[in-house]
Amino acid sequence: MAGQQAGGADSRSLWFNPPDDRESGRRPLTRERVVAEALAVISAEGAQALSMRAIAARLGVVPGALYRHVRSKEQLYDLVLDAVLAEVGCQADPGVPWAAQVGALARRLRAVLENHPGIAALLKARDPVSPASLAVAEAFLAPLSAAGLPGHRAALAFRLVYDYTVGFALGDPTSPAEQRLRDTATRRELHAFLRSLPADRFPAVAAYGTHAWADDRDQRFNSGLDTLFRGLQAELGPARVPSAAALQVDEPQDRGRRQGRTAKASADGLG
């Protein structure tokens, strides 16, 4: 909404349209622009490189100017987190089994978090209750409770999947440690080191350790989600356990239970 005060400037000098505000110039600062630039810094150089001075420099402004639009760096963190979480699309397709819905959401959440390196740490450390975070929570809770989990259980299941996803995204693939593992040589070195461990003291690590540290992240994440869903499914009833590998394109299972138990849960106070 902050667009067009350009008219005033135009009327002032007919001859010379200053190269102006069109794309980069003197466009006035707004909170949105500050947050957007913060996101740009994070995407480009990671959250640990986010400094007030860097943002100010990119905006062609002196550091102190930012404090007209943002109370503190802490508040900026909250705004940034909300903006990032808003990038998770929260529309769901109710025609699809619960595990597929929740799985797709978790995958989107992980993708968004890993596109903003270092943001997961902030998210976990602050855990703000913001509009976007509520939308995410709703998107998780709806299919879980529609699947038949009573309210309390649905909330626990949500936190389980959410904590796992954020926790996973924290081991961020652009961190120096993970980056080094991308290099085949260091990977070989790590393998060799792990295998060289004394077999009487670290037998399992020596044997399987390489999978635990160097395996493909996608596979690890999806496998974890599958295990998690199997556990939730078992909780849901001894019915059928869907083969979880292909949950993204599964056949519809049973629909029409949406809005089962909404009324009940409002009865229980806090435990």
Add this chain to the structure above:
Amino acid sequence: MAGQQAGGADSRSLWFNPPDDRESGRRPLTRERVVAEALAVISAEGAQALSMRAIAARLGVVPGALYRHVRSKEQLYDLVLDAVLAEVGCQADPGVPWAAQVGALARRLRAVLENHPGIAALLKARDPVSPASLAVAEAFLAPLSAAGLPGHRAALAFRLVYDYTVGFALGDPTSPAEQRLRDTATRRELHAFLRSLPADRFPAVAAYGTHAWADDRDQRFNSGLDTLFRGLQAELGPARVPSAAALQVDEPQDRGRRQGRTAKASADGLG
């Protein structure tokens, strides 16, 4: 390696044991003392309050002096992480079912992490391969593979439980956000806020949200662990499958196992 140069000092003067260093005096700095003081700062004021200058002040020393014993704050982080992980007792009781072993270990890990506020974030962000972290990995992997999970699966299961535990500990109960939730008034406020959400946009959050944010942490952690174990059990097969593959490990490995300095040397190598 750094222990006992005291012998030399003793032999030097038979008559007079200088009142000295007994408790506080001029005792020389060592890497261990620096790390220990760092742990003390973290336990007392959290990891975000850990500064070189704070450690130096507590040790009655000028900041630059620390750099004689520690290359950088980064290296100090690695040393601190190893020291913290070493506090997780890794001796297992092979007589109990795998889920009990893994569960007990995960609970100990969480307890240790939450006793050092803010440490989980460092652990996740750095994920060092240190002596103590190898010991923890071994303690997780052994019962899992002994339970019949083939090596690859055991490694994935270990990472799943480990990532969940560390991720959970990250939402640290001493953080300002969680601390505020301890206060009944703010809790009521949060409840009221959640229930006041537009029921057409956030029905599930309005109904069950309070469990997701304000429920007891212990209950949440244990419930998550249970769900997780159910998932792993399902993966293990409806009946226990005694896979002959990895059973060498279910023999008690090393009962008198003091978790010693064995692999310590290699820690210095990777800093």
Add this chain to the structure above:
DNA sequence: CTATATAGTGAACGACGTTCACAGTCAATC
């Protein structure tokens, strides 16, 4: 045209990690 609100400036403050020339101390050597 003047008065007022406001967005941005420039300079500073204190805390941080880190470096470096120097001084103090002790063991071994000449």
Add this chain to the structure above:
DNA sequence: GATTGACTGTGAACGTCGTTCACTATATAG
């Protein structure tokens, strides 16, 4: 016993950070 030399700790500095504050420029209202 004096000299050397290796270390350990000192004091002061550098550059960066978040944040504050008195100021100036600007744009609108009366």
